[in-house]
Amino acid sequence: MTGMVALYIFMLAAFTGYEVISRVPVILHTPLMSGSNFVHGIVLVGAMVALGGAHTPLEKTIGFIGVLLGAGNAVGGYVVTERMLEMFKSSRARAARPRPH
Amino acid sequence: MLAGMSADSGVQASYFVTAVLFIMGLKRMSSPVTARSGILWAGAGMLVATLITFLYPGMSNYGLILPAMLIGGVLAWWSGKRVAMTNMPQMIALYNGMGGGAAAAIAAVELYRGGTEGYASTTLAVAGGIIGAVSFSGSAIAFGKLQGLITRSIRFRGQQLLNLLLLAAALLLGALVAAQLNASLAVVTGFFLLALLLGLTMTLPIGGADMPVVISLYNALTGLAVGLEGFVLNNAAMIIAGTVVGSAGTLLTQLMAKAMNRSLGNVLFSGFGDTGAAATGEVSGSLKPIEASDAGVMMAFASKVIVVPGYGMAVAQAQHKVWELCQLLIDRGVQLRFAIHPVAGRMPGHMNVLLAEAGVPYDLIADLDEINAEFETADVALIIGANDVVNPVARTDKSSPIYGMPILNADKAKNVIVIKRGKGAGFSGIENALFYLDNTRMLYGDGQKAAAELIQAIKAVE
Numbered sequence: 001m002t003g004m005v006a007l008y009i010f011m012l013a014a015f016t017g018y019e020v021i022s023r024v025p026v027i028l029h030t031p032l033m034s035g036s037n038f039v040h041g042i043v044l045v046g047a048m049v050a051l052g053g054a055h056t057p058l059e060k061t062i063g064f065i066g067v068l069l070g071a072g073n074a075v076g077g078y079v080v081t082e083r084m085l086e087m088f089k090s091s092r093a094r095a096a097r098p099r100p101h
Numbered sequence: 102m103l104a105g106m107s108a109d110s111g112v113q114a115s116y117f118v119t120a121v122l123f124i125m126g127l128k129r130m131s132s133p134v135t136a137r138s139g140i141l142w143a144g145a146g147m148l149v150a151t152l153i154t155f156l157y158p159g160m161s162n163y164g165l166i167l168p169a170m171l172i173g174g175v176l177a178w179w180s181g182k183r184v185a186m187t188n189m190p191q192m193i194a195l196y197n198g199m200g201g202g203a204a205a206a207i208a209a210v211e212l213y214r215g216g217t218e219g220y221a222s223t224t225l226a227v228a229g230g231i232i233g234a235v236s237f238s239g240s241a242i243a244f245g246k247l248q249g250l251i252t253r254s255i256r257f258r259g260q261q262l263l264n265l266l267l268l269a270a271a272l273l274l275g276a277l278v279a280a281q282l283n284a285s286l287a288v289v290t291g292f293f294l295l296a297l298l299l300g301l302t303m304t305l306p307i308g309g310a311d312m313p314v315v316i317s318l319y320n321a322l323t324g325l326a327v328g329l330e331g332f333v334l335n336n337a338a339m340i341i342a343g344t345v346v347g348s349a350g351t352l353l354t355q356l357m358a359k360a361m362n363r364s365l366g367n368v369l370f371s372g373f374g375d376t377g378a379a380a381t382g383e384v385s386g387s388l389k390p391i392e393a394s395d396a397g398v399m400m401a402f403a404s405k406v407i408v409v410p411g412y413g414m415a416v417a418q419a420q421h422k423v424w425e426l427c428q429l430l431i432d433r434g435v436q437l438r439f440a441i442h443p444v445a446g447r448m449p450g451h452m453n454v455l456l457a458e459a460g461v462p463y464d465l466i467a468d469l470d471e472i473n474a475e476f477e478t479a480d481v482a483l484i485i486g487a488n489d490v491v492n493p494v495a496r497t498d499k500s501s502p503i504y505g506m507p508i509l510n511a512d513k514a515k516n517v518i519v520i521k522r523g524k525g526a527g528f529s530g531i532e533n534a535l536f537y538l539d540n541t542r543m544l545y546g547d548g549q550k551a552a553a554e555l556i557q558a559i560k561a562v563e
Contacts, residue, residue: 003221006332006340009337009340009341010328010332010340013340013344013348014344015348016124016341016345017344017345017346017347017348017349017350017352018348018349018352020124020131020345020349021131021349022352023131024131025133025468026356026441026449026453026468026469027133027441027450027453027466027468028130028131028132028133028136028450028453029356029443029448029449029450030189030446030449030450030453031130031136031450031454032127032130032131032450033193033316033317033320033353033448035126035127035130035143036127036320036324036349036350036353037193037196037200037323037346038140038143038147038196039127039143039324039342039345039346040197040200040320040323040327040342040343040346041196042147042327042338042339043200043203043323043327043330043343044170044203045116045150045151045154045336045338045339046204046207046327046331046339047206048151048154048160048166048170049154049157049160049334050206050210050211050334051165051166051169051210052157052159052160052161052163052166053159053160053161053216054162056214058213059210060162060165062206062210062213063165064165065169065206066205066206067165067166067169067173067203068169068170068172069199069200069202069203069237070173070200070203071170071172071173071174071177072173072174072176072177072196072199073177073196073199073200073203074147074151074174075173075174075177075178075181076177076178076181076192076195076196076199077193077197077200078140078143078144078147078181079181079182080184080189080192080193080196082144083181083182083186084189084457085130085136085140087454087457087458088133088136088137088457089457089460089463090133090463090464
């Protein structure tokens with residue numbers, strides 16, 4: 001990847017993020033923030049690569065913390081987003097099941 | 102800047118698939134019909150990327166990587182499964198801070214070992230490092246505040262000056278590193294410590310009410326930091342995912358700030374957002390109480406009822422009882438809807454999550470723009486635990502601190518019933534003119550108990 005290509009990717013990704021979010025109803029703001037929080041958990045991959053190339057004890061220590069935090073971001077982000085979205089059901093889906101009361 | 106990498110093409114192809122899955126997942130998450138599958142798509146993308154990274158060329162230290170993943174993953178899984186829906190905003194802050202910390206850690210490892218090549222790559226590592234570190238310590242403070250661990254907003258004279266000096270010092274050290282003038286252990290370490298400190302001092306003075314906007318901002322910043330470190334590592338999945346979240350998060354932050362009638366600059370630099378703002382505005386009239394039995398009859402014979410829930414309802418854990426009440430009304434043929442203000446919960450959309458937890462179908466829930474015209478045709482507006490978001494002075498009184506904030510026009514309904522614990526003012530400390538209107542009746546009591554009494558009253562009608 002050259003610098004110029006990288007710049008194009010950056011610009012297109014920025015527009016994509018803007019477009020994906022711009023028509024979202026308010027009811028989904030919290031789950032969506034949580035979902036985007038999960039997506040940047042991809043930082044785990046970078047932390048793995050950084051720790052995988054670490055040599056000195058200092059680098060290894062920081063790399064270890066990085067992977068731990070990155071895994072926390074990815075897993076925690078997934079669990080809470082999934083829990084929230086699982087609850088969103090429409091009237092029809094409700095009617096298909098017996099009422100709890 | 103991105104030369105010199107010849108990673109296995111299979112790994113790169115997998116990262117491409119991950120990026121596609123992320124974008125499609127986010128897209129699906131933006132509609133309630135497909136949202137559930139959206140997180141599964143994104144989750145699949147994460148799984149692919151994580152597994153394939155074990156095959157990344159030139160990797161070592163697997164003995165450290167695996168336990169670190171296991172510890173972080175298990176702790177997050179355990180806490181994420183346990184957290185109550187009311188505490189969701191601070192958990193998002195916590196996990197987001199972890200991501201920022203991870204991005205800063207990547208920058209630190211790369212800068213310590215001299216892994217960056219050329220000015221551009223080093224500069225990007227430094228930029229991602231400072232943003233990630235600020236997001237890390239700032240999110241930790243945001244978590245502490247919403248969780249009730251930090252109860253005071255620490256403010257003093259010259260605070261903004263201190264923040265500015267910290268920022269300048271961090272940027273100076275960062276510039277030394279980026280320009281490759283001095284990338285010694287001491288300078289790099291000092292740079293990161295200053296950035297962490299800046300996150301603390303920036304976030305401490307911000308009041309609890311503004312925290313959702315701050316969390317959203319830090320979410321965007323973490324995304325940006327991840328994208329920047331993605332350039333450093335030449336990792337397309339990180340670049341695309343990070344940048345998408347960075348821009349989506351920025352937009353989400355703006356939408357939230359707008360919904361709360363606050364500008365981002367105001368949130369970050371003014372130190373409002375606590376209770377106890379000037380409680381001005383005289384209100385004339387009296388509060389007129391009503392018994393649950395009368396209120397129940399009124400709703401049972403209404404043709405259209407709009408329920409306006411606020412955070413107070415969630416605090417009283419009344420959402421299940423309220424939904425039970427609403428189901429009774431629906432069974433009687435009453436046309437019923439929930440009206441949700443963007444900031445009805447702790448953050449926009451939070452109330453929808455809380456109602457969904459109680460089993461309310463999302464198509465009964467309307468947001469402000471959809472429902473506001475309907476209040477005029479409603480026989481009863483039932484306000485439960487909401488206050489400032491239905492205060493008509495936001496439309497009428499220019500001297501009020503909430504003037505201009507979009508509100509739900511509950512005052513236009515033929516009858517208004519307000520369930521309220523006591524006679525106190527709202528979150529902002531402003532008297533609510535709605536409570537004093539001629540068509541308003543106050544039903545005093547705990548939200549859960551009041552809802553139960555209403556259920557009894559409606560059942561008695563049959």
